[in-house]
Each structure stands twice: as C-alpha cells, then as structure tokens.
Amino acid sequence: MDIGKLKDAVAREIDKRYTPLSELSRKIHDSPETAMKERRASGWLTDFLKKDGFSVVKGVAGMPTAFRGDYGKGKPVIAFLAEYDALPKIGHGCGHNLIATCSTAAAIATKVAVDKLGGSVIIFGTPAEEADAGKAIMVGKGVFKGLDAVMMAHPGVRNYVLTSALACQTLEVEFFGRASHAAANPEGGINALEAMILSFNAIDALRQHVKEKARIHGIITDGGEAPNVVPAHTAATFLVRAADDEYLDILKEKVIVCFAGAATATGAELKYRWADVRYEPMLNNVTMAKLFRMNMKSLGHDFPLSSEDERSGSLDAGNVSQLVPVIHPTVAIAPLDVLVHSEGFAEVAATDAALRIMLGAAKALAMTAVDLLASPQTLAGVRAEFQKSKKS
Ligand SMILES: [Zn+2]
Ligand SMILES: [Zn+2]
Numbered sequence: 001m002d003i004g005k006l007k008d009a010v011a012r013e014i015d016k017r018y019t020p021l022s023e024l025s026r027k028i029h030d031s032p033e034t035a036m037k038e039r040r041a042s043g044w045l046t047d048f049l050k051k052d053g054f055s056v057v058k059g060v061a062g063m064p065t066a067f068r069g070d071y072g073k074g075k076p077v078i079a080f081l082a083e084y085d086a087l088p089k090i091g092h093g094c095g096h097n098l099i100a101t102c103s104t105a106a107a108i109a110t111k112v113a114v115d116k117l118g119g120s121v122i123i124f125g126t127p128a129e130e131a132d133a134g135k136a137i138m139v140g141k142g143v144f145k146g147l148d149a150v151m152m153a154h155p156g157v158r159n160y161v162l163t164s165a166l167a168c169q170t171l172e173v174e175f176f177g178r179a180s181h182a183a184a185n186p187e188g189g190i191n192a193l194e195a196m197i198l199s200f201n202a203i204d205a206l207r208q209h210v211k212e213k214a215r216i217h218g219i220i221t222d223g224g225e226a227p228n229v230v231p232a233h234t235a236a237t238f239l240v241r242a243a244d245d246e247y248l249d250i251l252k253e254k255v256i257v258c259f260a261g262a263a264t265a266t267g268a269e270l271k272y273r274w275a276d277v278r279y280e281p282m283l284n285n286v287t288m289a290k291l292f293r294m295n296m297k298s299l300g301h302d303f304p305l306s307s308e309d310e311r312s313g314s315l316d317a318g319n320v321s322q323l324v325p326v327i328h329p330t331v332a333i334a335p336l337d338v339l340v341h342s343e344g345f346a347e348v349a350a351t352d353a354a355l356r357i358m359l360g361a362a363k364a365l366a367m368t369a370v371d372l373l374a375s376p377q378t379l380a381g382v383r384a385e386f387q388k389s390k391k392s
Pocket of ligand 2: 094095096129154
C-alpha cells in the first residue's frame with residue numbers, strides 16, 4: 001500500500017465535492033441557529049452524510065440536534081467533531097459553519113482509507129459549543145468511549161496546531177434583599193444591588209492575586225426595577241476560568257467568598273448555582289499534531305506547532321481531550337484585526353476563500369487519519385503519549 005497515493009486519493013475526494021460542500025457551508029451560515037436549536041444544520045449535515053454512505057443516528061446523548069454518523073467496522077476508530085451552533089445576534093461569528101463542513105469533508109474523505117486499510121470513521125455532530133458545552137454532555141453520557149483519535153479544526157486569525165483552552169465553569173448568582181421606598185424609608189430596605197456591586201468590587205480585589213491565565217468575568221442580569229425602590233432582587237452570571245482543574249476548584253471557592261462577604265455586609269441573602277457541566281482544559285496530542293503539521297506542509301501550508309499568542313478562552317473539545325487523544329488546530333481565515341466572535345468574522349466565514357482554506361485543513365485531517373489507520377506503531381505512539389500526559 002502506497003500511503004502517499006492513498007493520501008492523494010483522500011484529498012481528491014474533497015476536491016470532487018467542492019460544490020455541494022460549499023452549498024452546505026453557505027446554508028448553515030445563512031441560517032444561523034443558536035445552541036441546542038440547530039435543527040436545520042443538523043438535518044442538512046445528516047442528510048449529506050447519509051447520501052455519502054454513513055449510517056446516521058440522531059438525538060445522541062439526549063440532545064435532539066446531536067448526531068453520530070458511522071462508516072466501516074471495528075478498530076481503529078477515528079472520529080471527527082462537527083460544530084454548527086451560531087452566536088446570538090452575531091450569527092456565525094465563530095465560523096462553526098466551516099467547522100461542520102470541514103469535519104464532514106474529512107470524514108467522507110477518510111472513507112477511502114477505511115475501505116483500503118480497515119477500521120472505521122465516525123463523525124459526531126456536537127451541538128451548543130458556545131453555550132451549554134454539548135461535548136461535555138456527550139462525554140458524560142459515554143458517547144466518546146472506544147475511540148482511538150479525535151480531530152477537528154477551528155477557523156481563527158492565526159495558524160497553529162496546539163490549541164490551548166482554559167478550564168471554565170459558569171456561576172449563576174442571586175441576592176435577595178427587601179424592597180422599600182428608597183427616599184421615604186431607606187432604613188427599611190435591604191439592598192440587593194449593593195450586595196452585587198460589593199461582590200464585583202471584591203472580585204476585582206481578588207483578581208490582583210490570582211494565578212496566571214485565571215479569568216473571572218461577569219454581567220449583571222437583574223439590577224433592580226426602579227431607582228426609587230430599594231432593589232429586593234439582583235442576579236448575575238459569571239464565568240470563572242483557570243489553566244487547570246485543580247486551580248479552578250480553588251478559585252471557585254475564593255469567588256464564592258467574595259459573594260458571601262457582600263451578603264454579610266448588606267444583609268442580603270445569597271443563592272448561587274454552578275453549571276452542571278464545566279469546560280475542561282485542552283490536552284493536545286503532540287504526536288498527532290506533528291502528523292497534521294506534516295500533512296499541511298505537503299499541501300503547501302507551513303503551520304507552526306504553537307501560537308505566538310498564548311491567550312485563550314475555553315472549548316468543550318477540551319472535555320473530549322481528557323478522554324481520547326485529540327487535535328484541534330486553529331486555521332487562519334481572516335487577518336489579525338478581524339476579531340473572532342464579531343460580525344466581521346461572520347462575514348469572512350461566508351466567503352469561498354475561507355471555505356477553501358478550511359477544506360485544505362480537512363484534507364490534512366483526513367491524511368492524518370490515513371497515517372493512523374495505516375500504522376499500528378503510530379497509533380500506539382499516540383496512545384502512549386496520551387496515557388503519559390494524563391498521568392503527569
Ligand atoms: Zn466561539
Ligand atoms: Zn468556536
């Protein structure tokens with residue numbers, strides 16, 4: 001078996017389908033659906049995969065818009081992750097229409113390798129990346145068990161293979177005070193807004209003394225009803241992030257103390273709830289990352305392994321990466337001055353140029369699948385690195 005020729009054949013499968021893939025990407029882009037509401041996108045993607053020979057199951061992990069498409073039988077099992085949720089108001093400002101199309105293209109192309117080498121390829125439709133950590137829910141339901149490698153690529157403004165992502169958990173906070181006339185009877189009231197403002201100030205003070213990469217940021221979602229009424233209720237949503245799970249646990253306690261202190265100071269009652277799922281930090285598989293990089297190079301794209309900008313947000317692919325070897329390269333589709341999560345980025349995500357770049361990445365992902373399916377030693381190396389990094 002000539003691996004080089006097989007990689008060429010895999011890449012050709014993507015070129016052959018350029019027109020339908022571009023229609024797919026455009027449809028998802030032009031009909032943005034937010035977290036857990038991605039009904040049309042999920043339908044278009046599963047129809048596309050069924051036509052190309054995948055057996056599809058919808059409603060995976062209790063989420064109507066999650067799906068799984070299988071081709072082939074037995075080990076090794078290579079999986080691709082498709083995201084397709086949009087942002088409220090901004091639409092596809094994170095370019096998830098391109099992720100869906102890229103992973104679909106990579107999965108379909110990998111069929112050729114599965115036919116020649118055995119094993120199987122699965123594509124998972126993973127909803128709600130932006131809001132409810134759909135992949136974390138899928139991890140919790142055991143959806144990703146038994147996989148050998150998982151891949152996807154995300155559009156961005158820089159090229160790099162090793163994507164960093166912070167551990168992150170959402171906090172919902174409420175203060176309950178007592179309403180009264182703010183001028184005629186202020187001493188009769190308990191001010192829930194002052195409790196909230198004190199909490200923000202306490203968190204500002206805490207922020208000076210947290211570890212590198214930790215982030216605490218929030219918004220007030222209820223700040224009271226009227227200026228002449230002492231606010232009886234306020235609410236806020238916060239995100240608390242850290243480089244690792246251990247420090248996130250420590251930071252969560254420190255954050256709650258800020259709110260509890262404000263409750264004591266004002267007499268308001270504090271209620272809070274941490275989100276059921278949390279985003280876990282990304283564990284990159286460097287062995288796979290190097291294969292992807294080599295395959296990108298053979299296609300004429302020189303990709304650095306790491307980004308020169310170390311800053312990052314959080315990704316639910318991080319949760320998958322704690323369970324299975326994962327790569328999640330970032331692919332530049334826009335210049336540095338176009339911000340991800342902006343309307344400008346959404347416009348770029350609709351262009352042919354952006355799609356061509358992402359389909360280049362899809363080829364390299366499928367070629368990496370060829371490397372893994374063709375060589376048990378390579379796959380053993382990927383697994384060994386994963387086990388070692390889990391222990392450390
Ligand atoms: Zn995003
Ligand atoms: Zn995204």
